Amino acid sequence: MADAGANLPDLLPPRFQAWFEARGWSPRSHQLAMIEKGREGKDALLIAPTGGGKTLAGFLPSLIELSERAPANTAGGLHTIYISPLKALAVDVERNLMAPILQMCLPVTAESRTGDTGVSRRQRQRIKPPEILLTTPEQLALLCAWEGSRGLFESLRCVILDEIHTLHASKRGDLLALDLARLSQLAPNMRRVGLSATVDDPEVIKRWMAGPKGPEAIDLVVGPAGAPPIVDMLLSEGRVPWAGHTAQHAMEEVYEAIKRSKTALVFVNTRFQAEFAFQELWRLNEDALPIALHHGSLAAEQRRKVEAAMARGELRAVVCTSTLDLGIDWGDVDLVIQLASPKGAARMVQRIGRANHRLDEPSRALFVPANRFEMLECQAAREAIAQNVLDGDPPREGALDVLAQHVMGCACSEPFDMLQLYDEVTTAGPYRDLAWEDFEQVVDFVSTGGYALKTYDRFRRIVKTPEGLWKVRNPETAQRHRLNVGAIVSPAMLAVRIASRRGQPGRKVGEIEEGMVEMLEPGDTFVFAGQVWRLAGITNLDVLVQPAVDADAKMPSWGGSKFALSTFLAKRVRQLMTDQEHWKVLPADVREWLEVQRDRSVIPGEDEMLLETFPRGKRHFMVCYPFEGRLAHTTLAMLLTRRLERVGAAPLGFVCNDYALAVWALNPLDGLDFGELFAEDMLGDDLEDWLAESFMMKRAFKGCAIIAGLIERRFPGDKQKTGRQITFSTDLIYDVLRRHQPDHLLLRCARADAATGLIDVARLAQMLARIRGRIRHARLDHLSPFSVPILLEIGKERSPGHAGEIMLAEAEADLIAEAIQ
Structure with a gap:
């Protein structure tokens, strides 16, 4: 470290100064600024690049304050809570924090508490908490819902919110904001400290993290800029494929890049891609390099082994998803590889920050675009990162299902007065504008289930005392609530276990989405945890498997959430595509692809939407290019097909990706009024009608019912409902409510x-x-270069297995030849 600040003797006690000097470091200016904010008792948001000692800056005020307490006056108890968005990060920070504590012989206790922490340790922490607790939002919500939480938190002086940019714009962030409001009520002198390396708009973050004093009370501290990252593009044999999403064409070059690096993190966007890339790298691994796999469906024990091996410097590469996006400090990592598209500039800055972890040396990253549209996206992200311009999330209103869970948690902790709790809740950033009527409805829901459900005794969870306070109905209800705390609703998961010779469940390999195994039959093979397995059967919550040595995997598409192309990055892609002078930075084959598209169809303007119509075989196609992400495109396609049906076009189907959508029909589509077809009123009755018929509303309702506590996933005695049981329960309630209380x-x-x-x-x-008034219609005789990838999506959906891959390769060659003829 370098950059010594002013007033060092005043801010840094001698033993801390000696500790820095013994390592040849000087405290950075933002670390000293954070110490000053701590001494003044002020809330602070620190924005500093990865490698700048950001986490240490957050802890220094607490360590100094704890070290300066006179032994005779030491009150003990919980002093600082550190909140991490990831369990692995909380454990990693605990390990890193213990180093200065032990090296300076500080009289400070620090422990982590996550879902992986043993039961006995968690029980002991409630009775005798450490002075510094490193935990997650879910564990904090659980602690707030315990009887006696007032006594636990009354000594609290600071809450540190790490990687705060990942927390605020979600229901998880809503729950955390409510718990912060509760902590401020229990410990009025508590400070709030936010830490991040990638914040686009600090005011959005300040509004979310602000306490009763409002965002104006939060001081912004900005660290010095680090060395700009070096971001290169990997072009396999100097070319970029027309289509594809796995980057399989470049895996040999990826393997060579791993060989040249000391340690590499290979990031992908889905668990399926992680499994696929890991298999490909092992196929190429003639040097027997130690390469590991890390994603959220693997057993916690296996993830911990990978993390420990990385910390010891024993691995050359880890193929990983967003599970390793944040904060973990592995100094040996010198290269970050992003397979396929990044989807967002801020996410890539976060991932690139995992390499090097030294402020004054550049981190190295390698983008590997899987197709030509992704090449545009990678270039746009690369330029945004170089300009330090990032995408961010807008402010959000707090969700009422999350509020219902919090109200229940408060009642489990101690009886509450309704008016006082409303005043407390409205100090939380996302709930500042909460109407009293909405709060009343939430409390009524928690106490009765709502008008249509109030005759069912099981939905009565809180009751009113003679003093007019609300409390939990009984200890059993409180226990069930605590078992179901949290705002993350993951797909229903089943444990993957190796079957014994007698067919009994054995060692756990990991967890898998219930929806995936519903697609498989006994005897089918699939890839999981880096191996090929054969399905033996399903019993209760266990998927029984056996190793399938030398077998080809059926490998259905599965796994994990798929990131959406950010609005920010989509706009930059459109700008790059529109500016023909800018094409010079692109590879020759991509430039030629754009030029052929320009000459044979249209390159749309930045705020225009290209719409192409052409016949092919016995079908008529409409392909449009909004560049707004798969999610928005899928909704648009569903609504378009309803409108096309009404005008007699006889639509047969559609397919979408992040850049385009294609609809095919029996009748010609080029004579339609496209302005009318894409009119904004489709988000009125058309949307309502579609949602009323769609499974999506039931899926959304299930998530809300779980978060609000109407449906419980876990029960005392380690019992757990299957996804099928939960879906059956929520579908019944959904139908009742739609009929009787819409x-x-x-x-x-x-x-x-x-x-x-x-x-x-x-x-x-x-x-x-x-796009109102800006639709560019190109009436074509045959498909265009831009339309090749989206038409191949149709073949991909209909051609599973190895034979399908051969068919797709042949189809791609035919489509390309047709597009450039």
Whole structure:
């Protein structure tokens, strides 16, 4: 470290100064600034690049304060809570924090607490907490819901929110904001500290993290800029494929890049891609390099082994998903490889920051685009990173299903006064504008289930005392609530276990989405945890498998969430595509592809949408290029097909990717009024009618019902409902509420979730407004170069297995020849 600050003797006690000097470091200016904010008792948001000692800056005020307490006056108890978005990060920071504590012989206790922490340790922490607790939002919500939480938190002086940019714009962030409001009520002198390397708009973050004093009370501290990262593009044999999404064409070059590096992190966007890339690298691994796999479906024990091996410097590469996006400090990592498209500039800055972890030396990254549209996206992200211009999330209103869970947690902790709790809740950033009527409806829902459900005794979870306070109905209800705390609704998961010779479940390999195994039959093979397995059967919550040595995997598409192309990056892609002078930075084959598209169809302007129509075989195609992400495109295609049906076009199907959507029909599509077809009123009755018929509303309702506590996933005695049981329960309740109480709280929540998380209505509305009067129609005799990737998506959906891959390769060659003829 370098960059010594002013007033060093005043801010840094002698033993801390000696510790820095013993390592040849000087505290950075932002670390000293954070110490000063701590001494003044001020809230602070620190934005500093990776490698700048950001996490240490957050802890230094607490370590100094704890070290300066006179032993006779030491009150003990919980002093600082560190909140991490990832369990692995909390454990890693605990390890890194213990080093200065032990090296300076500080009289400070620090421990982590995550879902992987043993039961006995968690029970002991409630009775005798450490002075510094490193935990996750879910564990904090659980602690707030325990009886006696007031005594646990009364000594709290600081909450540190790490990687704060990943927390605020989600239901998880809503729950954390509510718990921060609770902590401020229990410990009025508590400070709030936010840490991040990638914040586009600090005011958005400050509004979210602000306490009762409002965002104006939060001081912004900005660290010095680090060395700009070196971001290169990998072009396999100097070319970029027309289509594809796995970057399989470049895996040999990826393997060579790993060989040249000390340690590499290979990031992908889905668990399926992680499994695929890991298999490909092992196929090429003639040098027997130690390469590992890390994603969220693997058993916690296996993930910990990989993390420990990385910390010891024993691995040359890890193929990983977003599970390793954040904060973990592995000094040996000198290269980050992004397979396929990045989807967002801020996410890539975060991932690139995993390499090097030294502020004054550049991190190295390698983008590997899987197709030509992804090449545009990677170049746009590369330029945004170089300019330090990032995408961010807008402010959001707090979700009412999350509020219902929090109200229940408060009642489990101690009886509450309704008016006082409302005043407390409205100090939380996302709930500052919460109407009293909405709060009343939430409390009524928690106490009765709502008008249509109040006759069912099982939905009565809180009751009113003679003093007019609300409390949990009984200890059993409180226990069930604590087992189901959290705002993450993952797909229903089943444990993958190796079957014994007698067919009994054995060692656990990991967890897998229930929806995936529903696609398989006993005897089918699939790739998981880097191996090929044969399905033996399913019993309760266990998937029984056996190793399938030398077998080809059926390998159905599965796994993990797929990131959406950010609005920010989509706009930069459109700008790059429109500016023909800018094409000079692109590879020759991509430039030629754009030139052929320009000459044979149209290159749309930045705010225009290209719409192509052409016949092919006995079908008529319409392909449009909004560049707004797969989610918005899927919604748009569903609504378009309804309108096309009404005008007699006889649509047969559609397919979407992040850049385009294609609809094919029996009748010609080039004579339609496209302005009318894409009118913004499709988000009115058309959307309502579609949602009423769609499974998406039931899916959204299930998520809201789980978060709000109407449906419980886990029960005492380690019992757990299957995904099928939960779906059956929520579908029944959904149908009852639609018939008898259509304005029920959870139906309102489900509509709001469907409009944002599942169908991206807000983004679609912005897009329809942007293209109003700006649709460029190209009437073609045959397909265009731009349309080749989206038409291959049709073949991909219909051609599973190895034979399908051969068919797709032949189809790609035919389509390319047709497009450039």
